[in-house]
Amino acid sequence: MTNVLHRAPLAVLPVAVRGDGIEIVDSAGRRYIDACGGAAVSCLGHSHPRVIEAIQRQVQQLAYAHTSFFTTEPAEALADMLVEAAPKNLGHVYFVSGGSEAMEAALKLARQYFVEKGEPGRRHFLARRQSYHGNTLGALAIGGNAWRREPFLPLLMEAHHLTPCFAYREQRAGETDEAFAQRLADELEAKILGLGPESVAAFVAETVVGATAGAVPPVREYFKKVRAVCDKHGVLLILDEVMSGMGRTGYLFACEEDGVSPDILAIAKGLGAGYQPIGATLLSNEIFDTIVGGSGFFQHGHTYIGHATACAGALEVQKVIAEDALLDNVKVRGQQLRALLRERHAHHPFVGDVRGRGLFTGVELVQDRESKTPFDPKHKLHAVIKSEAMKRGLMVYPMGGTVDGRIGDHVLLAPPFITTSEQIETIVERLSDAIEGALGAIGAIGAKA
Secondary structure: OOOOOOOOOOOOOOOEEEEEEOEEEEOOOOEEEEOOHHHHOOOOOEOOHHHHHHHHHHHHHOOOOOOOOOOOHHHHHHHHHHHHHOOOOEEEEEEEOOHHHHHHHHHHHHHHHHHHHOOOOOOEEEEEOOOOOOOOHHHHHHOOOHHHHHHHHHHOOOOEEEOOOOHHHHOOOOOOHHHHHHHHHHHHHHHHHHHOHHHEEEEEEEOOEOOOOOOEOOOOOHHHHHHHHHHHHOOEEEEEEOOOOOOOOOOOOHHHHHOOOOOEEEEOHHHHOOOOOOEEEEEEHHHHHHHHOOOOOOOOOOOOOOOHHHHHHHHHHHHHHHHOOHHHHHHHHHHHHHHHHHHHOOOOOOEEEEEEEOOEEEEEEOOEOOOOEOOOHHHOHHHHHHHHHHHOOEEOEEEEOOOOOOOOEEEEEOOOOOOOHHHHHHHHHHHHHHHHHHHHHOOHHHHHO
16 A cells, blocks of 8 residues: 555556666566656656756755745756747746646736736636646646546636647648638637637647647647737737647747747746756746836745756756757657658558657547547547556557547657667557557457458
8 A cells, every 4th residue: 555645546556766768667677668758758868967966966055045035046047048049039937846837827927917017907818629738726727628627617717718720630621721720810819809809818828739639739820820819919928838848849949940939938847857846937028027117026936936956957958958969869750750650550540640749749549540530438548558558668648538638549759859769669669569459458459350
């Protein structure tokens, strides 16, 4: 028995005791390729010596100092590095302990900005169906995953959810990418006009949708059209790059590839690579100047914001990524991963889509490839795939409810940036075997035959 309240309290979990490159080793000596980085976190793999040394140096010098009394050198240096690399309108950084906190801070920043600006009527937040923005109440409220939200609906603030830019599921037959993007931008504008532009604070979106739908990239021009609608009506654009940012797509900030600059941007997972808990919210100079010129302080805070040791670890992570040119590897290995998966499953009756950017890839499973009909959720195919993959020494990040929060199955892959060509081949081999094992376990292969 365990005294830990685990996510699934009745599950019997192996005990992780050591990390070695892209592998985790358990107490029985079994090795698992971490092909999902935990939850797209471990971008440098496990036990990277430079990061460990940087954390040790900081702990020996100063582990923690409360930010109401002090700033610290690693926090200042990390902020400088992020601002230098970020879209140029983002001039300030607020450090937190993770992605949900980063999104909570983003929502509060947006609200306080309009209060300070003299527009207190702007209270509505718009987001998208099948989005995920975190598990705190504010982040859960704007998230669009119906299954996650349902038990807590009485506690959640009002939010409005629009059609996601999910080409495999939402783009109409014969509809061009341009027309699809325009239709979604028109839907956003119609919602803003319906609510009243003077009442809308922000539109919130994951640049590349992560866990809930499985590495769904936007079609080209989508975010440029969204940015134009937001600008037209004075609405802030908040981009959630908690999972897709910090190099995961091959760009330090995923929105670089889309040619847009948000007003607020949230990052976390790959920022510190799992070596210490850390996240951050980047904000525009306009928002910063408005708040500083008004009340003079951000009415928000947590005990561990700007944690010196976490910032030192994250700073070294980002130095390693830059100095080792790992974003180049992310792009090349990501292309290899999707190419191998598509080649392997080109005619597979149950593999509907392979998608993503960089080392951020989703594989969607369907009962019928032509109609894109999902499997019956009673099978919990995603969970069976996870189990079969673990048996084969492979960690992947599957999820159900891909289509609407209830039906649909996908597998998310987010290997470390240091992954080699040979390791990508092994990941594809083990995942393919796990998919076949899972399909056989639920009786799908025999039924199709």
